[in-house]
Amino acid sequence: MAITPAAGSSRSASVKDVAATAGVSLGTVSNVLNRPDRVSRTTRERVERAMADLGFVRNESARSLRTGSTHSLAYVMLDAGNPFFTDVARGIELAAETAGLSLFLCNSDGRSAREGAHLAHLQQQRVQGILITPVDPDDPQIDQLIERGTPVVIVDRTRAGSSFCSVAVDDVLGGRLAVEHLIDVGHRRVAYVGGPASIGQVRDRGEGARQAWAEAGLPPEDLVTLSCEAPTVASGRAAGERLVGLPARRRPTAAFCANDLIALGLLQQTISSGRTVPGDLAIVGYDDIEFAAAAAVPLTSVRQPRHDLGRRAAELLLDEVGNPAHQHEQVLFTPELVARSSTRGRSS
Amino acid sequence: MAITPAAGSSRSASVKDVAATAGVSLGTVSNVLNRPDRVSRTTRERVERAMADLGFVRNESARSLRTGSTHSLAYVMLDAGNPFFTDVARGIELAAETAGLSLFLCNSDGRSAREGAHLAHLQQQRVQGILITPVDPDDPQIDQLIERGTPVVIVDRTRAGSSFCSVAVDDVLGGRLAVEHLIDVGHRRVAYVGGPASIGQVRDRGEGARQAWAEAGLPPEDLVTLSCEAPTVASGRAAGERLVGLPARRRPTAAFCANDLIALGLLQQTISSGRTVPGDLAIVGYDDIEFAAAAAVPLTSVRQPRHDLGRRAAELLLDEVGNPAHQHEQVLFTPELVARSSTRGRSS
DNA sequence: GTCCGTTCCTAAATCGTTTCATCGGAGGTC
DNA sequence: GACCTCCGATGAAACGATTTAGGAACGGAC
Numbered sequence: 001m002a003i004t005p006a007a008g009s010s011r012s013a014s015v016k017d018v019a020a021t022a023g024v025s026l027g028t029v030s031n032v033l034n035r036p037d038r039v040s041r042t043t044r045e046r047v048e049r050a051m052a053d054l055g056f057v058r059n060e061s062a063r064s065l066r067t068g069s070t071h072s073l074a075y076v077m078l079d080a081g082n083p084f085f086t087d088v089a090r091g092i093e094l095a096a097e098t099a100g101l102s103l104f105l106c107n108s109d110g111r112s113a114r115e116g117a118h119l120a121h122l123q124q125q126r127v128q129g130i131l132i133t134p135v136d137p138d139d140p141q142i143d144q145l146i147e148r149g150t151p152v153v154i155v156d157r158t159r160a161g162s163s164f165c166s167v168a169v170d171d172v173l174g175g176r177l178a179v180e181h182l183i184d185v186g187h188r189r190v191a192y193v194g195g196p197a198s199i200g201q202v203r204d205r206g207e208g209a210r211q212a213w214a215e216a217g218l219p220p221e222d223l224v225t226l227s228c229e230a231p232t233v234a235s236g237r238a239a240g241e242r243l244v245g246l247p248a249r250r251r252p253t254a255a256f257c258a259n260d261l262i263a264l265g266l267l268q269q270t271i272s273s274g275r276t277v278p279g280d281l282a283i284v285g286y287d288d289i290e291f292a293a294a295a296a297v298p299l300t301s302v303r304q305p306r307h308d309l310g311r312r313a314a315e316l317l318l319d320e321v322g323n324p325a326h327q328h329e330q331v332l333f334t335p336e337l338v339a340r341s342s343t344r345g346r347s348s
Numbered sequence: 349m350a351i352t353p354a355a356g357s358s359r360s361a362s363v364k365d366v367a368a369t370a371g372v373s374l375g376t377v378s379n380v381l382n383r384p385d386r387v388s389r390t391t392r393e394r395v396e397r398a399m400a401d402l403g404f405v406r407n408e409s410a411r412s413l414r415t416g417s418t419h420s421l422a423y424v425m426l427d428a429g430n431p432f433f434t435d436v437a438r439g440i441e442l443a444a445e446t447a448g449l450s451l452f453l454c455n456s457d458g459r460s461a462r463e464g465a466h467l468a469h470l471q472q473q474r475v476q477g478i479l480i481t482p483v484d485p486d487d488p489q490i491d492q493l494i495e496r497g498t499p500v501v502i503v504d505r506t507r508a509g510s511s512f513c514s515v516a517v518d519d520v521l522g523g524r525l526a527v528e529h530l531i532d533v534g535h536r537r538v539a540y541v542g543g544p545a546s547i548g549q550v551r552d553r554g555e556g557a558r559q560a561w562a563e564a565g566l567p568p569e570d571l572v573t574l575s576c577e578a579p580t581v582a583s584g585r586a587a588g589e590r591l592v593g594l595p596a597r598r599r600p601t602a603a604f605c606a607n608d609l610i611a612l613g614l615l616q617q618t619i620s621s622g623r624t625v626p627g628d629l630a631i632v633g634y635d636d637i638e639f640a641a642a643a644a645v646p647l648t649s650v651r652q653p654r655h656d657l658g659r660r661a662a663e664l665l666l667d668e669v670g671n672p673a674h675q676h677e678q679v680l681f682t683p684e685l686v687a688r689s690s691t692r693g694r695s696s
Numbered sequence: 697g698t699c700c701g702t703t704c705c706t707a708a709a710t711c712g713t714t715t716c717a718t719c720g721g722a723g724g725t726c
Numbered sequence: 727g728a729c730c731t732c733c734g735a736t737g738a739a740a741c742g743a744t745t746t747a748g749g750a751a752c753g754g755a756c
Contacts, residue, residue: 012496014742025706030744040704055496060472061413062742065711070409071469080437080453086428093455097462102469105428105453107441114445121419121450124408148360148403233638268642290581291639294616296646362712373736378714388734410712413741 013054022050033058064126072102073317074122075155075310076115076132080107082231082261083289084306085133088155091310092131099318101128108135110199110230116141123150129317131155137200151320155313157200158330165320167313167331171201174302174335175208178256178284179223181300181337183212185344187254187282189222193239193266194258195231202231202258205286209256224252231258236265243281244273254282254343260292263299267342271296282343298340305333361402370398381406412474420450421665422470423503423658424463424480428455430579430609431637432654433481436503439658440479447666449476456483458547458578464489471498477665479503485548499668503661505548506678513668515661515679519549522650522683523556526604526632527571529648529685531560533692535630537570539600541587541610543579550579550606553634557604572600579606584613591629592621602630602691608640611647615690619644630691646688653681 015029022029024047031039032047039047050056064070075092077085089105096103106122108115112135119141122130129151134142137157145152146163154166182190192209194202206225213223226242228235236257243251243266257263263285270281277283277297285292288303312331320326363377370377372395379387380395387395398404412418423440425433437453444451452475456463460483467489470478477499482490485505493500494512502514530538540557542550554573561571574590576583584605591599591614605611611633618629625631625645633640636651660679668674 015744016742026743027707027745028705031705034744038704043704055492057496058472059413059474059742060469061409061418061474062711063472063744065407065409065413065713066742066744068711080428080434081431083429083431086434089428089455090457093457102454102466105455106450107437107453109438109441118450121408124406124411126407126409144403148405233642264639264642268646291612291642294581294612294639294644295642296644298616298644363714364712374713375715375737376735379735382714386734391734407712410741411714413743414712414714416741 012059013051013056014059015056017054018047018050018056021054022047068126070126070128071100072104072125072127073314074104074106074118074127074130076106076108076118076122076130076134078108078133078135078156079110079231080105081109082259082287083291084259084287084304087289087306088133088310088313091307091312092155092314093310095311095314095318099314101318110135112136112139115139119145123148126150128321129153131313131317133157136198151317153313153317153320156309158332162328162330165313165316165328165330167309167316167333169304169309169333169335171204171335172208172211174286174304175205175210175256176212177208177335177337178205178286178302179209179212180216181339181343182254182256182282182284183216183218185282187252188218189224189250189252189254191224191226191243191252191255192258193226193228193236193255193262195228195235195262197227199231199258202227205256205258224250228258228262231262233261233265233268236262236267237269238265240266240269240273244275252281254278254284256284256286258286260285260287260289260299260301263301263342264291264295267296267299278341278343284343288338293340295342297342300340300343301338303336303338309333360407361404362407363404365402366395366398366404369402370395416474418474418476419448420452420473420475421662422452422454422466422475422478424454424456424466424470424478424482426456426481426483426504427458427579428453429457430607430635431639432607432635432652435637435654436481436658436661439655439660440503440662441658443659443662443666447662449666458483460484460487463487467493471496474498476669477501479661479665481505484546499665501661501665501668504657506680510676510678513661513664513676513678515657515664515681517652517657517681517683519552519683520556520559522634522652523553523558523604524560525556525683525685526553526634526650527557527560528564529687529691530602530604530630530632531564531566533630535600535602536566537572537598537600537602539572539574539591539603540606541574541576541584541603541614542606543576543583543610545575547579547606550575553604553606576606576610579610581609581613581616584610584615585617586613588614588617588621592623600629602626602632604632604634606634608633608635608637608647608649611649611690612639612643615644615647626689626691632691636686641688643690645690648688648691649686651684651686657681 019029106118133155137159158166158168285299285301288301292299292301367377454466481503485507506514506516633647633649636649640647640649
């Protein structure tokens with residue numbers, strides 16, 4: 001039996017300790033760990049016994065220092081509080097799990113500084129690759145990561161230069177779908193409630209909205225843009241208050257929101273101030289998160305294939321990590337409008 | 349200037365390369381990194397210049413191998429798709445950021461196997477400490493972590509033995525509050541819609557419900573328990589269908605759901621099947637996530653201080669990591685009922 | 697009895713960083 | 727001018743795993 005105490009010792013057991021306990025050399029222990037077929041059954045069992053007795057846990061730092069490769073990926077999320085991104089993350093997780101890598105989730109919370117800190121740390125950790133929904137896809141730190149050898153895949157954004165892969169959904173088209181739908185059901189004065197213009201998705205969806213508006217031959221001044229501080233439920237409520245403040249003549253009869261969180265906030269404020277949806281205000285959201293269908297008035301929304309978005313992104317990253325002949329690819333998914341009561345009528 | 353190419357070289361620059369480029373010794377580079385005040389200004393600048401030119405990135409594996417300590421914590425979440433846990437995570441993040449540690453989020457998704465894999469990997473990574481909302485707090489793997497020297501704090505659960513810290517909310521009390529409220533507003537036949545009984549929170553909330561019911565002197569058979577496969581929106585919808593299937597005489601007039609996701613699903617199914625809330629069915633949720641207030645009918649819910657829960661848990665972990673005189677502590681927060689339209693009447 | 701081929705194991709070098717004992721030189725003191 | 731002190735910089739020795747070249751033991755064939 002083992003001589004060393006089984007657990008609770010001040011320093012955790014190393015291969016050396018295991019070797020000593022099992023009465024074999026270091027290399028043999030390593031072989032048991034990495035190439036068990038090269039070790040005879042009796043020796044292997046003796047070593048495994050020693051590992052169990054000592055509570056041996058491989059030191060990943062040493063391992064990856066020597067082999068030069070960690071076994072992990074990371075996804076830097078723009079907003080972990082937004083179900084859209086957790087769904088994307090789930091798709092990524094699935095692919096990572098299948099490939100036997102572990103995935104670390106980091107949350108930048110929309111703040112460049114946090115994002116930068118995460119990226120720096122991940123780079124120091126030498127993760128195999130990074131998936132990121134960036135605050136700003138043009139951030140030079142992203143290029144720097146790639147130059148220094150960490151593969152990066154941009155999720156839910158694209159960029160002109162193609163020094164990396166990206167997976168996104170056509171946000172301009174999504175914006176068009178939303179506004180075309182509102183025009184279809186008869187609205188002629190519409191608000192686009194976006195988050196801060198610093199967010200690319202917000203700009204693109206707004207651009208799509210403008211295109212649809214212009215193509216319908218409607219006067220530009222009747223598509224008003226309200227921008228929020230952040231794409232959150234609270235901002236949506238605040239936007240609702242601003243909307244009410246407008247003189248009735250100029251008040252929009254419908255709102256297209258840059259995401260479902262804003263839309264839910266706007267919906268909540270509208271209803272609690274005694275107005276009706278879609279009677280007084282029709283609302284279209286974006287993302288079609290699970291809660292959109294469960295809202296006070298089920299929300300019309302632009303659906304993105306969020307799970308596939310994540311899965312595809314992870315697959316591209318894994319290819320880039322493992323396949324020397326990897327070609328960068330810019331995948332663009334197509335969004336889809338899901339019409340519900342918030343734009344259609346009273347029935348759910 | 350630097351002789352070595354600035355970037356894109358096959359192998360990233362090490363301290364040795366920096367030392368050679370700057371014309372100093374290894375130790376000096378390390379001093380610049382770790383104790384800059386011990387290095388003269390001119391030398392320091394020369395070294396910093398070399399680091400910039402070479403695109404030097406510290407290798408965290410080597411660093412933590414040598415120092416024996418990483419600079420990271422991890423939170424293993426039960427369900428990243430549930431806003432309750434992402435809010436808890438946000439509280440943890442805040443505390444970790446303040447302490448200058450980085451936080452890895454892992455998602456067990458309610459599956460023991462995934463949780464185990466994450467824990468094993470984190471242990472190999474030698475993270476400083478682990479916060480976890482476990483699938484099962486009695487899992488021996490958790491004790492094993494502690495025995496082998498990784499501090500663990502249990503979040504949103506407690507356990508009798510106190511070989512670790514925990515931060516939780518009094519779920520039995522929460523269950524009582526919910527059911528007392530339903531009794532108060534006149535309900536005499538109530539359903540408890542729980543997730544799978546394997547989840548401790550589900551059991552405790554049910555226990556509280558039973559206690560309140562018994563204390564009110566109501567017959568036990570009028571508090572029916574419906575258990576779902578998983579605490580999700582989809583399960584809530586399914587539970588709604590089962591509820592409708594009951595004969596009118598035995599059908600509950602109110603439902604207390606083990607969390608808000610179930611409640612939202614139930615609410616959605618109830619309304620879309622043409623019944624009203626709270627007229628045909630009053631609903632109480634649990635967690636008071638942001639979406640509860642924005643639901644079809646604003647949801648009465650039992651609020652947990654989720655942000656504080658996370659923050660406090662992280663503080664306890666940080667104390668355990670840094671303070672040799674650390675005492676394990678079992679923190680219990682008190683939940684609070686937030687009454688809204690789903691149990692009260694028509695006005696919001 | 698020698699030679700050869702397996703099979704199984706050993707010993708030593710290595711990854712990149714930190715740390716610690718040491719050392720050279722500049723400047724001050726007697 | 728000898729001696730001491732400090733400051734700043736040095737170089738070797740770790741940390742714990744993997745890898746590779748090589749060696750001992752053993753059996754079988756000639």
